[in-house]
Amino acid sequence: MVDIATRVYNHKWKIDPIVRSLIDTDFYKLLMCQSVFRNKPDTQVTFSLINRSTHIPLAKLIDEGELREQLDHIRSLSLSRGESTWLRGNTFYGKRQMFRPDFMEWFEGMRLPPYHLERKGDQYELTFEGKWHEVMLWEIPALAVLMELRSRAALDPMGKFELQVLYARAMTRVWEKIEALREVDNLSIADFGTRRRHSYxxxxxxxxxxxxxxxxxxxxxxxxxxxxxxxxxxxxxxxxELPMVYAALADDDAELARAPYDVLSDWHDEHEGNLRIILPDTYGTKGFLDHAPDWLAGWTGIRVDSGDPATAAQTAIDWWRARGEDPTTKRVIFSDGLDVDKIKELHAQFAGKAKVSFGWGTLLTNDFRGLVPKDALAPFSLVCKAVSANGRPTVKLSDNPNKAMGPADEIARYKRVFGVGEQTAQQVIV
Amino acid sequence: MVDIATRVYNHKWKIDPIVRSLIDTDFYKLLMCQSVFRNKPDTQVTFSLINRSTHIPLAKLIDEGELREQLDHIRSLSLSRGESTWLRGNTFYGKRQMFRPDFMEWFEGMRLPPYHLERKGDQYELTFEGKWHEVMLWEIPALAVLMELRSRAALDPMGKFELQVLYARAMTRVWEKIEALREVDNLSIADFGTRRRHSYxxxxxxxxxxxxxxxxxxxxxxxxxxxxxxxxxxxxxxxxELPMVYAALADDDAELARAPYDVLSDWHDEHEGNLRIILPDTYGTKGFLDHAPDWLAGWTGIRVDSGDPATAAQTAIDWWRARGEDPTTKRVIFSDGLDVDKIKELHAQFAGKAKVSFGWGTLLTNDFRGLVPKDALAPFSLVCKAVSANGRPTVKLSDNPNKAMGPADEIARYKRVFGVGEQTAQQVIV
Structure with a gap:
């Protein structure tokens, strides 16, 4: 039986929206947004799309009109009553009223600020300017839109059954990964795959x-x-983005050196327990931990997001031990470039030495590798980052020089201030 | 949006019918039914379910009540107006009005006769008695019901996503077979998989x-x-079933020896072109062809359904040549135990020597091998055959002694009459 109303509604549908809600975004964006709303409400930032995979000609694959339609649709979104109720009433990490009333009131009235889109050769220049706590909310939806429009372009020529079999194969692949992960005792794994997903x-x-x-x-x-x-x-x-913008706002080298700890000091005041997770690699994990204040060793854990993950985890474990903490009570969250083999390997290596968790991203929600001709659905490295704050450029070093960003002279200054020496380059897959 | 009416309708649904139409059956059943209706309208037959795979305990897997519900539902079916229109108005093998008005009038009023169901240990005894042209229409739906109830039993404990992935895997498998077959030039292949399908x-x-x-x-x-x-x-x-029943009706050995040719003589009068396909293996292909009347060599082709298919095809090719016919103008249809490798092998071997076609059955519509624990969806060998006609037992020899059926003394008599010597046993997979 055909549902006539649905069919007619579908007919009238101008676009099939890729982002259908303001909370179709990563949870940490909202936590950070609240923190910025409280601590840095006047900061002006620019976020910019950066396609690290320059061989993917996004502007040839994606129609500009379609892209604008999707972005315009996102600007029309506002928090729905049910979403607001959920944010206000739900428990997050066991805590109620994680989001404060003043933040929620602001968020309920918020619309995303304008975007600037221009085609430059085979790529798009897509930037967002405005208040930090507003502009930052563009990152995830903008990435999701570009990822999904690129997926749609690759799927467009396919037949009905060909499409069904494509998804059958992709489902089988995900399920086989799940079956492999079932064998891992005491696994703790979450989905971190919103930004580079195949589709919602x-x-x-x-x-x-x-x-x-x-x-x-x-x-x-x-x-x-x-x-x-x-x-x-x-x-x-x-x-x-928190240490990157805080660092850009620093007026001198001394303030710059302190910036990453200022971020966590603000965070410390706002959160406890499982939300006190150190992300140490923005300007080099080793130096960050060496110069960290003692109170930071009391935090619950660490997230490893660049460089060789085993090295970073071991660095953290050694650091906790040196600061008189028991590493087996600490959580290590791996979140960079994970797939089943890597997860199993890291779990085998660190289970028992610390509490191990995984934040699994692109290769959970976008592993269509090898499933279409020319591998046109293979994941690629697209990011949307704060590139300036109050007119000053931002800098990221990370533990992988291939992930570094910012003007060359500023990168050199940051390396000096944070005492970052030689780094080992790692291939950036996604 | 939920379609409320559909949901409520689903609620009220007593059974999810496995066979939803009298023409959810094989086309040749209707052709044969018309032939029987014209030539042998008074013949009384018994059809019986035979599970050759005795290790599959059908009565333990399938609830008797559910089985009765499905069979009762089939007895409630009658030809719908649209189905009747299609049978009357469609072209079959390029011919209009394949089904004669008197046959269609009878078929429009037909209901399937009663069934007899009894549990015997771990198996069901399921028989159908009555006029041949009515009882014969039970074969395909009865098999489809038993196959699908057995599938449902295996699927019952599975979760929602587990089920979806099961079908994803099965779809991927079918598609990979299709992709492999795409590489075969001048392929000609049809679906023959109704009777042992996984489901409708x-x-x-x-x-x-x-x-x-x-x-x-x-x-x-x-x-x-x-x-x-x-x-x-x-x-x-x-x-x-045509030569089997004709043979059982024979009053002496001379009539018995002639019976398979009488079948085709009746068929010859009714059909032409692509419908004149010899099925020679009921009592041994070699003897059948050796003793065949010359007019049969003028027929369009042959169907190979037991024994070693390459041997049977070569036997037919040699026979055509001996009778002065050009084998390259003849069609050889392979229909026994096919899967991709066998299809490719037979095609490579016989393309050019004859017109090659394939009737692909169980391993097209029911290949779930290895996809569930204990291989509980693996296909098995279930048939529903005429076991007696006007009180006399039927006999089938085929080119594979493992497919022979009938009382031992009658098998011996048939072997003598048809001059069948040693046969090579072939494993019966499906």
Whole structure:
């Protein structure tokens, strides 16, 4: 029986929106947004799309009109009543009223600021300018839109059954990964795959499959909308943009050296327990930990997001031990370039030495490698970053020189201030 | 948006019917039915279910009540107006009005006769008695019901995503077969998989996938209902039951020896062209061809359904040549135990020597091998055959002693009459 109303509604549909809600975003974005709203409400920033995979000609693959339609649609979104109720009433990391009333009131009235889009050769220049706590909310939806429009371009020529078999193959692949992960004792893994997902519906499928297949070993998803709809935990803490903007705002080298700790000091005041997770690699993990104040050693854990993950985890374990902490009570969250083999390897290596968790991103929610001709659905490295704050350029070094960004002279200054020496280059897959 | 009416309708649904139409059956059944209706209208037969795979305890797997519900539902079916229109108005093998008005009038009023069901240990005894042209129409739906109830039993404990991934895997497998078959030049292949299909919906999916994936190389389906719904060719000619019943009706050895040719003589009067396909193996291919009247050599082709297919095809080619016919103008249809490798091998061997076609059955519409624990969906050998006619037992020898059936003394008599010597046993997979 055809549902006539649905069919007619579908007919009238101008676009099939890729981002259908303001909370179709990563949970940590909202936590950071609240922190920025409180601590740095007047900071002006520019965020910019950066396609690290320059061989993917996004402007040839994606129609500019379609891209504008999707971005305009996102600007029309506002927090729905149910979403607001969920943010206000839900427990996050066991805590109620994680989001304060003044923040929620502001968020309920918020619309995303304008975007600037220009084609430059085969790439798009896409930037967002304005107040930090508003502009920052563009990052995840902008990435999701570009990822999904590129997916749609690759799927466009395919037949009905060819498409069904494509998804059958992708589902089988995800399920085989889940079956392999089932064998890992005491696994703790979450979905971190919003930003580079194949599509919203596909991420939603992957999350539900993880939930059915892994049970309690699946701890939740970073995607607030999916967490709400599927009654799962929303997962995440903080990201590089906090130290990057704090650092850009520093007036001299001394303030710069202190900036990453200022970020965590503000965070310390706002959060406790599982939300006190150190992200140490923005300007080099080693130097960050060496110069960290003692109170930071009391935090719950660390997130490893660049460089060789085993080296970084061992560095953290040694650091805790040196500061008189018991590493087996600490959490190490791996979140960079993970797939099943890497997860199993890191788990085998560090289970028992620390509490190990995984934030699994692109290769959970966008592993269509080898499934279409010319590998046109292979994941690629697209980011959307704060490139300046109050007119000053931002800098990221990370533990992988291939992930560094910022003007060359500023990179050199940051390396000097943070005492970063030789780094080992790692291939950036996604 | 939920379609409320559909949901409520689903609620009220007592059973999810496995056979939803009297023409959810093989096309050749209807051709044979018309022939029997005209030539042997007073013959009384008994058909019986035979599970050759005795290690599959059907009565333990399938609830008797559910089985009765499904069989009762089939007895409630009658030809719908649209189905009647399709049978009357469609072209089959290029011919209009394949089904004569008197046959159609009878068929429009027909209901299937009663069944007799009894549990015997771990198996069911399921028999059908009555007029041949009525009872014969039970064969395909009875097999489809038992196959699908057994599938449902295996699927019952599975979770939602586990189920989805099961079908994803099965779809991927079918598609990979289709992709492999795409490489075969001048392929001609049809779906013959109704009787041992996984389910109706699955057969329907496989047929559509074959259609999209193979284009004109896919010549159609034996399933009338699917042919009608998907606007494809209905494919099929005749089966062993004709010579088996004709042979059982023979009053002496001379009549018995003539019976298989009497069948084809009746067929010759009724059909031409692509419907004149010899099925020679009921009592041994070699002897059948050696003793065949010359007019049979003028027929369009042969169907190879038991024994070593290459040997049988070569026997036919040699026979045509000996009778002064050009084998390259003749069609050889392979229909026994086919899968991709066998299809490619036989095609490579006989393309150029004859017109080669394939009737692909169980391993198209029911290949779930290895996809569930204990291989509980592996295909098995279930048949529903005429076991007696006018009180006399039927006999089938075929080119594979493992497929022989009938009382031992009658088998011996038939072997003598038809001059069947040593036969090579072949494993019966499906």
């Amino acid at each position: 519906l596909w991420q939603d499928w992957c999350v539900q499959a993880m939930h059915e297949g892994l049970g309690n070993a699946f701890t939740g998803t970073s995607n607030c909308r999916i967490a709400m709809m599927r009654e799962l935990e929303a997962i995440g803490t903080n990201a590089h | 919906l699955w057969q329907d999916w496989c047929v559509q996938a074959m259609h999209e994936g193979l284009g004109n190389a896919f010549t159609g389906t034996s399933n009338c209902r699917i042919a009608m719904m998907r606007e494809l060719e209905a494919i099929g000619t005749n089966a062993h």
